[in-house]
Amino acid sequence: MTEPVTPTDKTPQGAPATVHDPLAETFPATREGKVLFGIAIAFSTFQLLTAAGLLGLPSQVVRSVHVGFLMLLVFPLLATLRQARPSIRAAAWVLGIIGMGVGLYQFIEYEPLILRAGEPLPIDTVIGVLSLAVLFIATYALMGPALPIICGIFLAYCLWGQYLPSPFNTRGYPFWQVIDHMSFGTEGIYGIPTLVSATYIFLFILFGSFLERAGMIRLFTDVSMGLVGHARGGPAKVAVISSGFMGMISGSGVANVVTVGQFTIPLMKRFGYRAAFAGGVEATASMGGQIMPPVMGAVAFIMAETLGIQYKEVVEAAIIPAILYFASAFWAVHLEAGRTGLMGLPRNQLPSPLNALKERWYLILPLAALVYLLFSGFTPLFAGTIGFAMTALLILGGSVALGLPNYVLRVIFWVFLGLIAGSFFKFGIWIVIAAAAVLVAVNLFVKGGMQTLRDCRDSLAEGAKTALPVGIACAIVGIIVGTMTLTGVANTFGDYIVSIGRSSLILSLILTMITCLILGMGIPTIPNYIITSTIAGPALLALGIPLLVSHMFVFYFGIMADLTPPVALACFAAAPIARESGLKIAMEAIKVAAAGFVIPYMAVYTPALMLQPGGALAASIGFYPAVIYVVFKTALAIALWGIAVIGYFKTHLAWWERILATIASFSLIAAIPISDQIGFALAVLFFGQHLYRARQASQPA
Structure with a gap:
């Protein structure tokens, strides 16, 4: 089969400058790059030790050190990848060290800070101001101005809200109280979003990073190609299925676009699909990864923690909508193929899905274990730890198994390794650590073992880098959550939505949808969800909408915001690969993503669509x-x-x-x-x- 067209790095006319993501690049091979590589590995190691319960640190300390690592890594890494001049790089290191220093200050002063809660010392206020300033700068440098401006407005409201007219005015709060509320404790930047980032999210990002490094993308692509590549419009159907599979472990729409899309978009174009349609299909399918169980992106973890429900309840509510979403995209590409007369690929040019599964079946085991544990009522942290441990053992054991002389011994080896992983339930994390240590030692001497160890090391670093935008977004939106708890402004907006809803529920839903789509102009899904669910979630509940359905409503439209113009981040990420305008891709994506706009409304009126009780x-x-x-x-x-x-x-x-x-x-x-x-x-x-x-x-x- 002819090789797919190699995508270009040139951004077409009409794509914004923000399309290029510097974090998509690898760590530079310079001395500075090696230092940053080491910091990233240290960051991931800290998070793994925390998840395994080996450090025994209080939750507040884990959150502050987590944010400190984010600051220490993001500033110099961005400056290095963007090839900034030496003075900018020096300033970046200073900012990073300040950010880490703030985290260490909360570590060192943990007990004294608790004892003087509500009565901070002047030095506490100074540290608090530094933490907020560094966080705002990091968010701006990484994500642009939209999110810092919105969070800055909320922070200003805390400081000067008493000067606004009724009913938006506040009673007024002293400067030190606002800083103390936002920078210390668990109501501001170290609130629930940061807790989730420092536990579930980081662990699942590492889980996905290791699986990708082990060849999961190739497995998904080969299986998809073998199943539907021969059908009418096969290449586009491959894009939908493979992106859905990848979404199960990555949960990141834009990341799916720039990884899976490198293969699927040129393949669709090569077999006759219009460039805009090919980009729109990939963007739609990739964004759907955030609603595809079991991982569902970071929002699902935050939702479960916020609502105080088990993660499996969120997954159960998302199953039917996720299936309908991908069925909608699949149907659209099938119809487009019929309209334009596009046929599939010859069967003799396609990989065998059975052979692909036979060669890499073991990669499915961690994912299967993850699904089982999540649906068995275990916490996401425990399930993620088990899933990650199994993935690490599989990768480390892969090169060892290849060195065994026959197939029977390999099967025995994998069964034995599986028993060790399963013994985690009885003997704890130390049995897995011991097994991993033995495998690391064996890999030093077997063929391909050193490359396996390098892959594990690189996965740790890449996982930390991938977690930067998610972690920073979770930290800064804590300001918005903190504003709600300090001032109670959510009640004002909620009362407005409720007053409209009493006369017309559909108008309240449309208002909430528009809010989500507007906030999505340059804001990632996580802060979008946190903002809208904090403001609109209680209001929708007051209108009789089940709590989980109301949160899923804003979650869905937070995802759709990455497909709708004028920003359409996922579509502009696909633009340089498709060699087409991001706006044209966005228009096609809206057509393909019909389910994403339809399902939330239908679930409100008939909650059974999300397996929730209620409704006439x-x-x-x-x-x-x-x-x-x-x-x-x-x-x-x-x-x-x-x-x-x-x-x-x-x-x-x-x-x-x-x-x-x-x-x-x-x-x-x-x-x-x-x-x-x-x-x-x-x-x-x-x-x-x-x-x-x-x-x-x-x-x-």
Whole structure:
């Protein structure tokens, strides 16, 4: 098979400068780069020791040191990767050391800070100001101005809110109290988002980094190619499936675009898909990784911690919507392939999915163990620790197994290694550490062992680098959460939404959606979710929407914000690979991602779509019949929308057929009396007349 087109690094006209992510580059081979590489490994090691419970540090200390490592690494790393002049690099190191110093100050002064809580010393206030200043600078340097400006507005509201008119005015707070609230304790930058970043998120990022290094991307791609590469529009279907698989372990939409998209976008273009459509498919599928169980991106962990529920409850609520989301994207590329006459690849040029699984079946074991533990009620931290430990043992054992003389001995070796990993439940982390130490020693002497050790070392460093934007975003949005707890301003906005919702729930939902999409202009999904859920979540709950459904509502539209213009971060990340304008890609992504816009609204009116109790439908016909009914109705609405957007089903649609399909789709989505009956009737009318017209057109004259 001809090799796919090599993507260019040039950004097309219309893409913003922020498309280029310096963190996507490797650590430079300079002396400074080696120092940063060592800091990254130390960061990951600290997080692993913390997750395993070997350090025994208080939660507040873990959070402060976590943020300190983020500051120490991000400033000099950005300056080095951007090839800044020496004076800028020196300033970056100073800022990084200050940031780490703040974390160490909270470590050293942990008990005294607790004893004088609410009555800080002048030095505490100075340290607090430094921590906030360094955090704002780091966020600006890494993510641009949008998030620092929004968080700065909330911080200013704490300081000068008493000068605003009613009902937005506050009682006024002294400077030292605001700084103490934001910089110390667990209400500001060291709040729940930072706790989740310092525990679950970092661990799962390392988990994904090790699996990617072990060849998980190749496994997913080979399986996807073997399953659907021969079908109509096969290359685009490969993009949807492989990106969905990758989303299961990475949970990062933009990261999926720049990794999986390097293969899938050129492949789609090579077989006839328009560049904008190819980029839109990859962006849509990659962003869907954040709603794909079991990992679901970092937001799911924050959601579970915020709501005080088990992680598996969040996963269960996301299962049906995730399936529908990827089915929608799959359907869109199938229709586009039919419209343009694009066929799949010859079977003899495709990899065998069975051979791919036979060669790398062991890579699925950590993921399977993770799913089992999460659904068995274990905490994400415990499940992630087990998953990571199994992955590390598999990677370290891979080169050892290859050195064994026959297949039987290899199977025995893997079974024995699996028993050791399973003994973690009885003997604790030390049995895994001992096994890992033995494997490291053996790898020093077997063929390929040194490369395996280098891969593990590089995965530690890459994991720490990948965690930088997530960790920094979690820290700075703590200012917004802290503002809510200090001033209670969320109640004002919530009352406004509730007042609208009493007269029209749909208007409240639209207002919340617009808020999510506007905040998503340059803000990652995590802070977007935290801001909107803090403000709008309680208001939607007051309107009778189940708590988990209301949080999933803002979560979904936080994801969609990365696909909608004018920013559309995932689409602009795909732009240099597709060699197309990011805005054109965004317009195609919106068409493909219909489910992402439809599902949240339908779940509000029929919570059974997210396997949640409540709603008139479940009360009238029962819970499980309601689940079946709403899934069928949603699937039909999405199918009709895809047909209307693409303009093709069995044959090309006439203009009036597209209008009919659109009206039928929206009738099924709307939650008003007899809208479902109208939608089903119009759907029957559309399919009946279209199939008849297609049959007539196919008959010879």
